[in-house]
Amino acid sequence: MNSIAIIEAVNTTSLPFHGQSIITAMAAGVAYVAMRPIVENIGIDWTGQSVKLRNQKDKFNCRDISMVAADGKVRKLLCLPLQKLNGWLFSINPAKVRDDIRDRLIRYQEECFTALHDYWTKGAAVRKPETTVDDRTPLRGIVNRIMGKYGLTYQAVYKLVHKEFGVNHIDELSPKQTAEAVEYLAGKVIEGEWMPKQELPAPIVKQFSDEELLQMTNVWLWAERARKMSKLIYPALTSIESRWAGNFYDLSHETVYPLEESRKVLARETAHIKGSGRQGERQEKMLGMIRKELH
Missing domain, CATH: 3.10.260.20 (Ski)
Structure with a gap:
């Protein structure tokens, strides 16, 4: 082999x-x-x-x-x-899988047959939700109760359900899971078992001097420059089938979020700094770049 x-x-x-x-x-x-x-x-x-x-x-x-x-x-x-x-x-x-998921696998495979048929005969296949809007009415009802009682958003409450049942959207829940989700929210939230005591955030204490913040800003700018260069170099490495291509792809894509989050922190912490002295013009340019969102 x-x-x-x-x-x-x-x-x-x-x-x-x-x-x-x-x-x-x-x-x-x-x-x-x-x-x-x-x-x-x-x-x-x-x-x-x-x-x-x-x-x-x-x-x-x-x-x-x-x-x-x-x-x-x-x-x-x-x-x-x-x-x-x-x-x-x-x-x-399906005969080889666990009993408790056999029916779901069979339904999934039947859906695959339908999707293939629709793709080749209709030009498109659309996934049908596991449950209907009416099936999910009790779930929406308890979500509304939680929102009214605790002042939470839809996203925050549904995130609990997504995490508990391993789904990305509530329409992926089976009818049985939808009923279980109602019980889960009733038990964990309505009865007060889930809601933690909300604490006020600790006051922000200044930890760095202005000079140190400017140095970190300079490091951030070089990191962002490296990300952009990696994005430009990746296609060339791919065309020559370089074993480093994947590293450059990840460097250009996986660093967008942490760089953007660190940019927000630096923009907040340097908001009071104004360029001064012989380096003033360069500092103003650096700070201007750090205060722009990534695209």
Whole structure:
């Protein structure tokens, strides 16, 4: 059997997928998912599935990737491109999965048949929600009660449900899960078990001198410049199939959020600083750049 290439994951995270949390990783600009946790969670023998995936590596494009496993340790895990995960699920025999998820897998596969038919005959396929708007009326009702009692937003309350049931939207909940979500919110929120005591934020104490803040601003500007250059260089590295292409992709994309958050902090902390002396013009230019949002 041909060996499967081992590559290093640049970033790992956990995402909800069909009611369970899955480990994903970005490697060489491609999102991969660790397969063993998924296979074992739905009750299938991992040994047989790992052999199947490796024997069909050209079909599934699986890879061994060094990434952080569920136990927090770095391991080499057999991974599948995230975009092929639904296709793999479509190939699973429902008779081999756990009893409690068999019906859901069968419904999912029936939906795949319908989606393929609609794509080829109608030119488009639209996913139908697990429940109707009427089915979700009790859930909306208790969400409204929570909002009125605690002054929370829709997003804050629904985020609790998303996290508890491993979904991205409430229309992904099955009818049974929708009822369970109502019970969950009633038990954890209405009865007062969930709501923590809100504490006032601690006052902000100045910790850095103006000179130190200007130095950090200068470092931020170089980091942002490196991000932009990585974005420009990535296509050229891809065209020559450089093994560093993935690193430059991640550097240009994965750093946008932390750089933007740190920019906000620096903009806030340097709001009082005005350029002065011989370096005044340069300082004003630096501060002007730090006060503009990233695009």
